[in-house]
Amino acid sequence: MNDALFHEIADADWPVFGWADDVRPALAAAIGAGRAVALATLYKVEGSAPRGPGAQMLFDGPHASGYFSGDCIEGDVAGHAAHVLADGQPRRLHYGMGSPWIDIRLRCGGALHVLVERVAPDSPAAAALIAHARERRVCRWISDGVTQRVEAGEGPLLALGDTPFAIARRYDPPRRLIVSGGDPGALALARLGSDAQFETILVRPGGPDAPPPFPVARYLRAEPADALAQLGIDRWTAYVGATHEDHHDLGGVLQALRRSAGYVAMIGARSRAEGRLAALRAAGASEAELARLHLTPGIRGLGKAPWEVATGILVEVMQALNPPEEHA
Structure with a gap:
């Protein structure tokens, strides 16, 4: 996978992709066209940050939806998303305080932890997520980065399991x-x-x-x-x-x-x-x-x-x- 596919995100002069807060329309479009996507979920925040746990981005070819910080990390996340799409292996990324990437700094001074996972075009979980949105039902996306499933029901916007690692992200019907x-x-x-x-x-x-x-x-x-x-x-x-x-x-x-x-x-x-x-x-x-x-x-x-x-x-x-x- 060529990281240059995501240059529109990393080098965007006008990052209007950040206007989209709900990734489900972009996911439905990609799945409907038979394309795999990379789903990135902000699962942990330390200190101050523009977005809270549960914020998401979706990467579909050279296009993105959503944002995390408004700083420089979106382009880096896009690069990792390209590799996730290529090899199918999820990545857990850490930016800001305590990060291994000292050259990527957050102006807010906090730390962001992001899970990037591949969603296949024939994913039953993706199909269920889209169906719940269409039928205006609350559901949760539960994933460890490899195994994904969707369950109906309420809960916090983002619940995190440490051992073993897993996230449960709630989706409400579209406003x-x-x-x-x-x-x-x-x-x-x-x-x-x-x-x-x-x-x-x-x-x-x-x-x-x-x-x-x-x-x-x-x-x-x-x-x-x-x-x-x-x-x-x-x-x-x-x-x-x-x-x-x-x-x-x-x-x-x-x-x-x-x-x-x-x-x-x-x-x-x-x-x-x-x-x-x-x-x-x-x-x-x-x-x-x-x-x-x-x-x-x-x-x-x-x-x-x-x-x-x-x-x-x-x-x-x-x-x-x-x-x-x-x-x-």
């Missing part, structure tokens, strides 16, 4: 943002959600046949309540009603609240809040459900332009949907 509406504010929120790697679905009742002029996972022209019933809702889903028409958004809100969506909001003036709450109570919403509803969503003080309002709402969505480990 999903459903926005109903078609005005500039709704479109700005959907665009930001898509750029921020959310599985973004735009619902515009009776909207135009043509899809929006930016990428979304799905575009639906149905009523929000019908769309949410079709899509299915879970705690990794956020719904924002932004049609400004209660006969559209209230049904979507009720669906989202009753199915325990992780974040539920309606955009509108404060003066409409009491009327909306009364309508939801009349439709059967409980006080506990209504307590979870954001009727004036977003971060105050950012401004009222579409991008400013959308930014404030997306911040709240991220806070609500990120796993507890990300808040620590």
Whole structure:
């Protein structure tokens, strides 16, 4: 294997590969095309570091997804990944304090420990991981670098076994943002959600046949309540009603609240809040459900332009949907 295959990573002037935080889409693409990949998992951190245990990178030919430090180690990890792909032998890498590679320094002053393992295109574990994501089930990738398996179930983001060495990395369903509406504010929120790697679905009742002029996972022209019933809702889903028409958004809100969506909001003036709450109570919403509803969503003080309002709402969505480990 020629390490030069990874020069795009080691020498990247614009390392946008680090924007991708979930390696599963890149894994699914590679597996679907019959290509083996190298999966790198940050399994231990000492001291300060930009990413915590559980962060991952995926190397597929000359392409990468994810990042660990933003320093120089990504290129070195890529070189080791090339060898892992060539000989199938996993590597356990140590950077920073106590590392054998004194020429590779971390500006944060800590230490990072990374497992790099080969994932074959016919890997049952990889197929199971992708299936769990598609079906929106929590699972864990359990590996010693050679033997890999996937088990359903919860757990910490990253659990480490020392004797024998093994990692168990939890995968949650992909974070999903459903926005109903078609005005500039709704479109700005959907665009930001898509750029921020959310599985973004735009619902515009009776909207135009043509899809929006930016990428979304799905575009639906149905009523929000019908769309949410079709899509299915879970705690990794956020719904924002932004049609400004209660006969559209209230049904979507009720669906989202009753199915325990992780974040539920309606955009509108404060003066409409009491009327909306009364309508939801009349439709059967409980006080506990209504307590979870954001009727004036977003971060105050950012401004009222579409991008400013959308930014404030997306911040709240991220806070609500990120796993507890990300808040620590």
